[in-house]
Amino acid sequence: MISLLLLVILATTAAASAANSTHPVSAIYVFGDSTVDSGNNDYMKATLFRADHAPYGENFPNRVATGRFSDGLIATDYLAKYFGLKEFLPAYADPTVTDKDLLTGISFASAGSGLDDLTIKITRAIDLTTQISNFQQAISRLEKNIEVNKTGWTLENAMFFISVGSNDMLINYYDLPTRRLKYTPSGYSDFIISKLQPVIESLYKLGARRFAVAGLPPLGCVPMQVSVGSIFHGLKRVCIDKQNSDSQAYNGKLQHFLTQLHSQYPNAKFAYGDIYTPLMDMIKNPSKYGFQVTLEGCCGTGVLEAGTLCNAVAPTCQNASNHVFFDSVHPTQAAFHVIANALETDLLTIVLD
Secondary structure, three states: OHHHHHHHHHHHHHHHHHHHHHOOOOOEEEEEOOOOOOOHHHHOOOOOOOOOOOOOOOOOHHHOOOOOOOOOOOHHHHHHHHOOOOOOOOEOOOOOOOHHHHHHEEEOOOOOOOOOHHHHHHHOOOOHHHHHHHHHHHHHHHHHHOOHHHHHHHHHOOEEEEEOOHHHHHHHHHHOOOHHHOOOHHHHHHHHHHOHHHHHHHHHHOOOOEEEEEOOOOHHHOHHHHHHHHOOOOOOOOOOHHHHHHHHHHHHHHHHHHHHHHHHOOOOEEEEEOOHHHHHHHHHOHHHOOOOEEEEEOEOOOOOOOHHHOOOOOOEOOOHHHEEEOOOOOEOHHHHHHHHHHHHHHHHHHHHO
């Protein structure tokens, strides 16, 4: 009986090792907005959004405010850990970043970024074109200091994670409805998604072969949007159904777009990262995950504070892990962990296929 058990364990271990060697994830390179920014905005002077101050980072190792819009880790940190790369993903702009950091993954994302040029004009974030340019500089650095062949292998087996689009919808369509004068929600979704094509093409030309693109969360349940919507709902804090249905429609279009990319780039793989489903489930079934507060953030009043308004002066809840959201826009570390667990299943499709 013991011998049989040992054989099963050895066989399972061998199979796992073989799978890892056949389908390695050499690195994770991240592009997008505040949901995946590890602190690049900390090193920008004019940007509208920063999280380099308390109470951000209160549950990060050593209670450091790293620039992550969370009380601790974000989803891409957990993904880097899941693939055995590192404990958390550093920001490219951090001057202490080493060649080894670049070789196993880095975040180029910038809080406030979007696919619409109007978004960048308002937020003064790092746009996707510049993020890709920064990635190109990182490649040159690796080829110079490591070696060309190893860099090429790393890029071919790396995961390229893109999370963007929420700021475009929130800023330019809902809260400052500039684009609403020209587009229907469906038309604006088409416009935004069309901007992803050159992003994918540029990364592909630089050697990317495994792409994961996150969809939109239920935007109508983001505390800030709930606060705005409460004006029209007798001050009741409820999700805005129309914005959630717009998010779902966008996600359907995004999935169709990614399916089309398979025929354009047959030697590349594309995965859709479902953010909507796990976040909505946390909101609808909070006790399932140990949450108590769903439509209010932990920081300040929980209804409006984010970025500079979420600061050491604003009162903070005693236990962020009880909340789905940390500020009025971004999830807590606990919620990001749930999202990352859900994403792992989605992303395995481009690792194991």
